[in-house]
Amino acid sequence: MVTERENQFYLGGEWQEFADATHLPVVDPASERVVGHLAAGDAHHVDIAVRAARKAFPAFSQSPVSERSALLGRMHSLLKERAESFAEALVMEMGAAISFARASQVPFAAEHIRVQMETLEKYRFVTIDRHTATAKEAIGVCALITPWNWPLYQITAKVAPAIAAGCTIVLKPSELSPYSALLFAQLMHDAGTPPGVFNLVNGTGESVGSALASHPDVDMVSITGSTRAGVLVAQAAAPTVKRVVQELGGKSPNILLDDADFSEAVAKGVLAGMRNVGQSCSAPTRMLVPAHRLAEVEELASTTARAISVGAPLEPATNMGPIANRAQFERVQIMIQAGIDDGAKLLCGGLGRPAGLETGFFTQPTIFSEVTSDMRIAREEIFGPVLSIMPYTDEEEAIAIANDTVYGLGAHVQSSDPERARRIAARLRAGQVHINYPAWDGAAAFGGYKRSGNGREYGVYGLEEYLETKSILGY
Known part of the structure; x- marks a missing residue:
């Protein structure tokens, strides 16, 4: 047909x-x-x-x-x-x-x-x-x-x-x-x-x-x-x-407050950022975490990303298929290289296809840490399975980093304190804010601030x- x-x-x-x-x-x-x-x-x-x-x-x-x-x-x-x-x-x-x-x-x-x-x-x-x-x-x-x-x-x-x-x-x-x-x-x-x-x-x-x-x-x-x-x-x-x-476009932040359940929040954050092979304009691709818990986050995030099964899309066990087209595949590779060149810490993934995949626009789930707001991977929409972990020292800095972008489509906040999460959400310059990974709501207004x-x-x-x-x- x-x-x-x-x-x-x-x-x-x-x-x-x-x-x-x-x-x-x-x-x-x-x-x-x-x-x-x-x-x-x-x-x-x-x-x-x-x-x-x-x-x-x-x-x-x-x-x-x-x-x-x-x-x-x-x-x-x-x-x-x-x-x-x-x-x-x-x-x-x-x-x-x-x-x-x-x-x-x-x-x-x-x-x-x-x-x-x-x-x-x-x-x-x-x-x-x-x-x-x-x-x-x-x-x-x-x-x-x-x-x-x-x-x-x-x-x-x-x-x-x-x-x-x-x-x-x-x-x-x-x-x-x-x-x-x-x-x-x-x-x-x-x-x-x-x-x-x-x-x-x-x-x-x-x-x-x-x-x-x-x-x-x-x-x-x-x-x-x-x-x-x-x-x-x-x-x-x-x-x-x-x-x-x-x-x-978007470059959505995901703020993990220090009272969040990190064992759950980090894994869900990685999977949310890489859902649909990272090809979502509202994907939370900047994970903002307390600096004193950075090592813990790195370990949890890497473990989650390495467990993603990349392969033939018709295989039932596949979690992640290829990037949707050649131009986007090449764009993602360029941005991974930019992360390396700018001095971000590569935790997992990187350039090229996953092992065993010689053809197709397959990309390795990639996580960078110690990312700062002046790096290209923190500022430009990548539209691939690439996550930037960004440390912050206190709540005010987390909000400042989250809003330091020309985009304002989505944002996430993770906290065990609902009032604290709501207070942070009110200060984020984004059209849709998610608290503690809620269910998708097809009636909720969707759209962006800024560009x-x-x-x-x-x-x-x-x-x-x-x-x-x-x-x-x-x-």
Whole structure:
């Protein structure tokens, strides 16, 4: 099913093939083999998609909430029914370990849809205060630009609230991990989405992404990607004064206070930082620990990292597959070398592939200690399984180190004292703070301070990004 659609775009309710489309190779990161060739669009294909979305908008934006909720329900059911197909696509396109795809990538994607169904049931689109009504209305045609690291999860995090709001959509997934998006487009078709409400154009950011961002008939762009990509989208969108929601890079701190249970907090911190091969913008990749307990932390962290099983993603015992693509693999190697060159203490891992793996974009789980805030590995987003342990002398210094970054997406605090943890959390300049490794919450607002972005996703906060506010006086 996936490969027969790779030469097509989903436009106006049907799959269409264009003889003039260029093609891009799709590479399996575990084998480095080309497994397919993807049709890549341009401004012409974007025009067709936007016209279809614009045509569908008047009717869909006025559709009853019950109809939109029912559509979300069908989407949710189909995603759960087809979960294994999506998991297998994620393995092929980005090298996700099959166990992780089944346990996290696909279920969390489904949860974004379920949360929007729940949000929609309670949401009041019109409120009245004396003689003034405040109406929340669909913003219009939305361009959704999604990344390669959580391909399906980021699609549903954007598509579900856009549908709930009554918006129409043009999706541009990453050309590096496109197969789950093709499966999702078919799911939208099979769920009975009205023609033009959902459209898919594959291609590069330079071609399709920039055409969408600058298109005069696109009312909003939501992008998840690098800070560099987010800046380019905002610049392209500025002349048409459209809304831009950006979920961008991160360099999240994880403060272990001296009263934390280190035997648990260190191990969980390593695994959180290296989850999804470290390819998460909110990954807690800076572990801040009391200086007098540094040796203890080093031992616990190294033991945890060395126990991670790196290998073929379809093997049930594999915890960590390859980096998702060659460019990112090379970036991670450069940053490991930078850590060595800057004088950080290499505890485990390092350059090159793990022993026994001669091909594939496999990387050793790597931990540096004695990292200081002036080092590249402490300042730049690496997006790989590389953790920096940073010692601090007291609480004030821990907070200062945590906030000493241009990013502000996520942060973690570990403590046995809830009040102390809350006090620290209140002083961290980040959009989402986790205390003592809580369960993931698909309704919690997600987004960043500073260069980590603008706007919020998930739950009611994500829904409201797709809504305009209208005041009606004398109501």
